[in-house]
Amino acid sequence: MQPDISIQQVSKIYEGGFHALKNINLDIQKGEIFALLGPNGAGKTTLISMICGIVNISEGRVLAAGHDVIKDYRGARKAIGLVPQELSTDSFEKVWNTVSFSRGLFGKPPNPAHIEKVLKDLSLWDKRNNRIMSLSGGMKRRVMIAKALSHEPQILFLDEPTAGVDVELRKDMWAMVRKLRDNGVTIILTTHYIEEAEEMADRIGVIRDGEIILVEDKERLMAKLGNKELRLHLQHPLASVPESLRDEPLELSVNGYELVYTFDAQREQAGVARLLRHLGEQGIDFRDIQTRESSLEDIFVDLVNENKS
Amino acid sequence: MNIYGIRAIYKFEMARMWRTLMQSVASPVISTTLYFVVFGSAIGSRMGDIDGISYGAFIIPGLVMLSLLMQSISNASFGIYMPKFSGTIYEVLSAPVSYLEVVIGYVGAAATKSTMLGIIILLTARLFVPYEVMHPFWMLAFLVLTAITFSLFGFIIGIWADGFEKLQVIPLMIVTPLVFLGGTFYSIDMLPDIWQKITLLNPVVYLISGFRWAFYGVSDIHIGVSVAMIVFFLLACMTTIWWIFKTGYRLRS
Numbered sequence: 001m002q003p004d005i006s007i008q009q010v011s012k013i014y015e016g017g018f019h020a021l022k023n024i025n026l027d028i029q030k031g032e033i034f035a036l037l038g039p040n041g042a043g044k045t046t047l048i049s050m051i052c053g054i055v056n057i058s059e060g061r062v063l064a065a066g067h068d069v070i071k072d073y074r075g076a077r078k079a080i081g082l083v084p085q086e087l088s089t090d091s092f093e094k095v096w097n098t099v100s101f102s103r104g105l106f107g108k109p110p111n112p113a114h115i116e117k118v119l120k121d122l123s124l125w126d127k128r129n130n131r132i133m134s135l136s137g138g139m140k141r142r143v144m145i146a147k148a149l150s151h152e153p154q155i156l157f158l159d160e161p162t163a164g165v166d167v168e169l170r171k172d173m174w175a176m177v178r179k180l181r182d183n184g185v186t187i188i189l190t191t192h193y194i195e196e197a198e199e200m201a202d203r204i205g206v207i208r209d210g211e212i213i214l215v216e217d218k219e220r221l222m223a224k225l226g227n228k229e230l231r232l233h234l235q236h237p238l239a240s241v242p243e244s245l246r247d248e249p250l251e252l253s254v255n256g257y258e259l260v261y262t263f264d265a266q267r268e269q270a271g272v273a274r275l276l277r278h279l280g281e282q283g284i285d286f287r288d289i290q291t292r293e294s295s296l297e298d299i300f301v302d303l304v305n306e307n308k309s
Numbered sequence: 310m311n312i313y314g315i316r317a318i319y320k321f322e323m324a325r326m327w328r329t330l331m332q333s334v335a336s337p338v339i340s341t342t343l344y345f346v347v348f349g350s351a352i353g354s355r356m357g358d359i360d361g362i363s364y365g366a367f368i369i370p371g372l373v374m375l376s377l378l379m380q381s382i383s384n385a386s387f388g389i390y391m392p393k394f395s396g397t398i399y400e401v402l403s404a405p406v407s408y409l410e411v412v413i414g415y416v417g418a419a420a421t422k423s424t425m426l427g428i429i430i431l432l433t434a435r436l437f438v439p440y441e442v443m444h445p446f447w448m449l450a451f452l453v454l455t456a457i458t459f460s461l462f463g464f465i466i467g468i469w470a471d472g473f474e475k476l477q478v479i480p481l482m483i484v485t486p487l488v489f490l491g492g493t494f495y496s497i498d499m500l501p502d503i504w505q506k507i508t509l510l511n512p513v514v515y516l517i518s519g520f521r522w523a524f525y526g527v528s529d530i531h532i533g534v535s536v537a538m539i540v541f542f543l544l545a546c547m548t549t550i551w552w553i554f555k556t557g558y559r560l561r562s
Contacts, residue, residue, distance in 0.1 A: 014562060052403040056561050074311070077405040088396030092328060093321075104317030105404040147400065 002066055003027035004155055004186040005051065010060035012046055012210075020046045021210045024060070028188060028203075033181050035201035035218075036190040037300060043210040044190035045085060048157050052082045065154055078107060081153030085160040085190075087140050091133035095124055098132060099146045106151035118146045121176060138169045145173075149180075156180060158189040162196060174200055194297035198222075204296070208304055222296060229292045230261040230272060235285035242282050248275060259286075314406040318414025322388050326422050333384075334426060337376045341430045344372050345437040348494065353438075359496050360527045365438040370521040371493025372434070374513070377427045377452065378459050378488060382480050385419035385463030390470055393560075402561060408554030412464065419460035420453070427452050440524065447532075448523035454539050455516055461546035468559050487513040497529045512542055 005028040012021040021043045028034045036044050049055035051062050051069055053076075061068060067075030090098055099115050119125045122142045127135060132143060141161070148156060158177070162170045177187055177200060191197055197204055198218070205215040214221075237256030248271075251260045263271050279286070326333045349365035356364040392398040401411060434440070442448050470476045491513030497505055508514055509530075519535025522528035528535070553560065 052399075054399055054402045054561060056557050074405040074407075077403060080403070082399070082403050084396075084399050086396050088399060090321075090392075090395065090397055092325075097321075097324070101317045101321050102400060104313040104320075105400060105406065107311040107313050107405050109313060 001030065003063075004030040004065060005188065006063040007047075007051070008061050008063075010047075010050065010062060011058050012043070012050060012055065013058045019210060021050075024212055026205060026212060026215065028186060030186050031181060031184050032202045033177065033187045033189065033200050035197035035204045036188065036207055037192065037194065037197050037204055038190075038207035039192060039304065042207045044207055045159055046210075047207070048082070048159050048188070048190065052080055052157065053077060074107075078151070079154045081148035081151065081156045083141075083144050083148045083156070083158045083161060085163065087137065087144065089132045089140055089143060091131065093132055094129055095119070095132060095135075095143055095146075096128040098143065099150045102147040103150040106153075108151045114152065115150060118149050121179075122146050123172070138165050141165055141169070145176075153185070155186045155188070158187065160190055160192070162191070162193065170196075194295065194300055198296040206300065206303055214303060218296075221299065222293075227294045227298075228263055229294070230263065230275075231290040231292070232259040232261070232279070232286045233257060233288040233290075234259060235287055238284070242278075242284070244282065245275070245278055248278075250275075311406050311410050314404060315410050315414045315417075318401070318406075318411065319418045322415060322418030323421065325388070326384075326418070333380075333422060334429065337380055337426055338429060338433055341372055341376050342433055342437075344368070345434055349434075349438050359499075360525070362525050362527070363438070366440040366525070367496075367521075368494055369431070369434050369438060369440055370524050371488070371491070371517045373427050373430050373452075374455065374491075374517050374520055375485075375488045375493060376430050377423050377455055378484050378513070378516075379480050380423040380426050381419060381456050381459035382463035382466060382484060383476075384422050385416055385460040386467035386470065386476050386479075387463075388415050388419055389464050389467035390476055393468070398560070408551065411554075412461070412550055416457065416460045416464050419463060420456040423456045423460065424453055427456065442524050443526045444523045448520070451516070451520045451523055451535075451539075454543065455520075458539055458543040458546060461543065461550060465546060465549050465553070468553055471559070484513075487511050488517075492517050492529060512538060515539065 005026070007024050007026040010021060010024045011019070013019050024047065036047070038044050046055060050057050051064060053069060053073060057070065061070070062076075063069070064076040065079035067073075067079070069076040093101070096115065096119070099118065100110065103110065103115065116125070119128055122145060124139070124142050124146055127139060132140060135143065141164075145158075145161070161173055161177075165173070174196075177189070181187055189196070189200070201218050203215065204218050204221055206213050234257050238252060238259070239256060241250050241252050241259075249262045251262075252258070253260070261272070261275055345365070348368055353364040353368070358364065359367045392401065406414075466476065466479050490508065491511050492508070497508050497514065497518075500508060515530060515535040515538035518528045518530040519532055519539070522532050522535070552558070
């Protein structure tokens with residue numbers, strides 16, 4: 001199947017000579033939620049801006065919905081909805097008008113029923129006659145999403161959609177994104193909140209210093225790189241790790257009350273059982289057991305640091 | 310052609326005018342009225358006729374041009390500067406609209422406003438000075454062409470400007486002197502020889518002269534030359550805008 005977005009050998013060099021993106025190759029499939037993860041200044045926004053026509057492409061080419069974003073910009077842009085990171089709105093406009101404006105701008109005939117639906121989905125219906133400047137930051141963010149959805153795009157870019165947004169709105173937004181995906185919309189989201197990528201993405205790309213250093217299925221990524229930790233809270237403190245367990249990946253906490261066993265979530269199934277058996281044989285009692293899976297955040301931090309060194 | 314896109318921009322810009330009706334219409338009408346009261350009625354009554362036209366009537370075309378130029382430039386430059394300033398330009402840049410469609414939307418709205426304003430000022434002038442329009446078609450053609458041309462020019466300024474000061478500078482420091490020295494208040498025959506030559510470098514001379522011809526059938530410069538000059542300036546602005554969008558100058562990094 002043809003990818004919805006195909007980024008081919010794309011580079012961006014700004015006028016001052018800053019190399020913002022270096023030879024990016026990336027395909028995004030129809031109907032997936034792709035999270036572009038990376039620290040501030042890694043090039044996430046630049047990449048999106050190039051696809052959407054806000055920033056010139058220095059080298060390479062990009063296809064969106066099968067259209068070259070430069071040569072056939074009309075075809076490409078019609079398919080794309082963009083929610084930029086900055087809250088840029090026409091303060092004096094009313095919500096309804098600004099969303100209708102966006103629909104027209106993208107070449108679609110007026111469709112009040114669709115606008116109504118978008119506004120209702122985003123809980124903006126009550127505010128439709130309010131001027132944008134009277135809205136809260138979270139509401140403004142919703143207005144920007146409504147604008148991006150006004151022309152029924154097939155591809156939606158969300159650049160840091162939940163930056164500065166409260167928990168409730170964040171949950172709403174995640175639900176909305178999933179609903180869009182269920183309707184076949186391809187979603188590309190940038191974030192530096194790992195939680196967000198973990199919650200929503202099907203696939204994750206990690207970008208650092210203008211290079212994509214990894215693209216992987218979220219599940220597979222977490223499985224591949226994810227470690228599990230088993231914490232044993234001991235009944236009586238130990239002075240050191242028992243001799244017979246020296247070969248195991250065990251660590252003892254400073255106060256001697258906690259044994260931490262790190263293992264690979266995928267492979268070592270037998271390790272835990274063996275460890276517990278050993279402890280039983282040694283007569284080491286424990287009060288509590290805890291396991292913890294490493295989060296995407298841990299993976300991410302490891303990955304970024306690894307590449308730095 | 311993205312007709313809906315053009316319409317969206319045009320409507321948006323016109324809505325901005327209705328919101329700011331006081332600034333958009335009232336202030337130029339007031340200032341032009343002051344000119345008519347002072348120069349037309351008060352001082353004008355003591356001045357002799359120029360080319361057989363009473364002084365009050367003589368200055369009407371120039372004063373309308375002054376407002377038309379100022380308004381065209383400020384409407385159009387503000388119209389495109391504001392989205393750049395607030396960041397909402399992202400939407401226009403990412404929309405499936407060609408540069409021509411963007412220009413038709415923004416410049417069309419700015420030119421509509423200033424043309425309406427020009428007509429309002431003409432009607433206001435009628436309250437102070439009786440005048441006839443000899444060539445109404447040409448009068449309207451000049452009004453519209455000038456509005457379009459200088460709205461294009463304003464659009465360029467709006468893109469070029471990176472601060473509010475620059476938006477003000479061009480109209481105040483360049484357009485006002487050009488209009489005042491362009492024969493609004495005098496016929497260029499009245500100037501010393503050398504100044505008559507220098508004054509021909511001023512593009513506004515051609516506008517005012519042509520516009521005045523449409524009113525009274527007399528002009529400093531042949532009407533054909535006036536029309537040619539304004540078309541030339543229009544094309545120059547169009548070319549500049551084409552270049553701006555092609556390179557993304559001050560729009561796209």
